[in-house]
Amino acid sequence: QSALTQPPSASGSPGQSVTISCTGTSSDVGGYNFVSWYQQYPGKAPKLMIYDVTKRPSGVPDRFSASKSGNTASLTVSGLQPDDEADYFCTSYGGTNVLLFGGGTKLSVL
Amino acid sequence: QVQLVQSGSELKKPGASVKVSCKASGYTFNNYNINWVRQAPGQGPEWMGWIHSNTGKPTYAQAFTGRYVLSLDTSVNTAYLQISGLKAEDTAVYYCARKSLCGSSACYGAFDLWGQGTLVTVSS
Numbered sequence: 001q002s003a004l005t006q007p008p009s010a011s012g013s014p015g016q017s018v019t020i021s022c023t024g025t026s027s028d029v030g031g032y033n034f035v036s037w038y039q040q041y042p043g044k045a046p047k048l049m050i051y052d053v054t055k056r057p058s059g060v061p062d063r064f065s066a067s068k069s070g071n072t073a074s075l076t077v078s079g080l081q082p083d084d085e086a087d088y089f090c091t092s093y094g095g096t097n098v099l100l101f102g103g104g105t106k107l108s109v110l
Numbered sequence: 111q112v113q114l115v116q117s118g119s120e121l122k123k124p125g126a127s128v129k130v131s132c133k134a135s136g137y138t139f140n141n142y143n144i145n146w147v148r149q150a151p152g153q154g155p156e157w158m159g160w161i162h163s164n165t166g167k168p169t170y171a172q173a174f175t176g177r178y179v180l181s182l183d184t185s186v187n188t189a190y191l192q193i194s195g196l197k198a199e200d201t202a203v204y205y206c207a208r209k210s211l212c213g214s215s216a217c218y219g220a221f222d223l224w225g226q227g228t229l230v231t232v233s234s
Contacts, residue, residue: 003154034218045205045227046155051220052212089154093218097169099157101147 004029004090004102011108012080020105022073022090028100030071034093037066037075039086040104046089050075077107085109112136114206114225121231127194130228132206139187140164143209145221146180146191150202157219160209161189196232203227 005023012018022029022037029035035053038046048057050066053073063078073092077084090102117131132144146158159170161180168180179192189206205228207221 003156006154032218034216036217036219036221045224046207046221047224048210048220048222051210051217052215055212057210057220057222091157091219097159097171099171099219101155101157103154 004092004100006088006090006102006105008103009106009108011110012077013110014080014082016080017076017078018080018107019074019076020088020090020107022075022092022102024071024073024092024094024100026071028071028092028094028098029068029073031095032093033068035066035068035073036091037064037073038089038091040089041086049088080109082109112223114208114223116204116206116225116228119229119231121233122196123234124196124198124232126196126232127192128196128230129190129192130204130206130230132189132191132225134187134189134208137208139184142211142223144180144182144189145207145209146189147205147207147221148174148202149205149227150199153202155205158191158204163189193230196230198232200230201232203229 037050040046066075087104145160147155149155158174161168166182181190206225208223210220210222
């Protein structure tokens with residue numbers, strides 16, 4: 001199975017909202033409700049922002065929300081702040097012993 | 111403090127082996143399974159597999175069979191990744207990550223605690 005498809009970059013101004021997509025297939029994103037999103041600063045480990053498509057771990061601001069439609073999952077960051085500038089990766093379960101990552105999206109806050 | 115601390119960077123020649131450690135502290139090691147993720151320079155992450163923290167049974171992603179071995183030493187709360195027959199394309203940062211506990215959900219892919227990463231460079 002191939003990696004999930006994300007746009008390489010996204011951008012927005014402070015206070016605006018931006019949405020990042022993550023496209024898979026019916027065998028992964030579309031077939032299971034196990035999509036997660038991670039935030040990663042350069043040289044740092046990823047941080048879990050969303051799991052099970054829409055759930056936020058404790059401590060993640062509610063400015064981060066997510067959804068799924070068909071084979072595409074989406075992460076929305078509302079009220080953009082400068083420290084939201086980072087790379088964002090999606091993951092999806094793809095069946096037994098399959099966990100796929102997206103290629104990542106670099107979010108710029110202009 | 112709840113953390114995963116990995117061993118330091120490694121520089122290896124092609125054909126050599128490397129063993130990366132991931133020491134857990136601040137939580138009950140046996141309650142959480144450990145996953146491993148590879149991230150090559152400038153690339154998205156790849157899931158390598160996971161190891162059951164109670165039984166020590168490893169499970170590998172299809173692309174990571176043969177040269178990769180996941181293991182545990184529960185006496186020191188440490189997980190290990192060993193790679194043999196290193197190739198230039200194994201050059202990457204390797205992360206261990208703790209699988210979340212999500213109540214009734216299996217929450218596949220939810221890793222709530224990560225090590226700092228170990229850079230393995232393979233070069234002659």
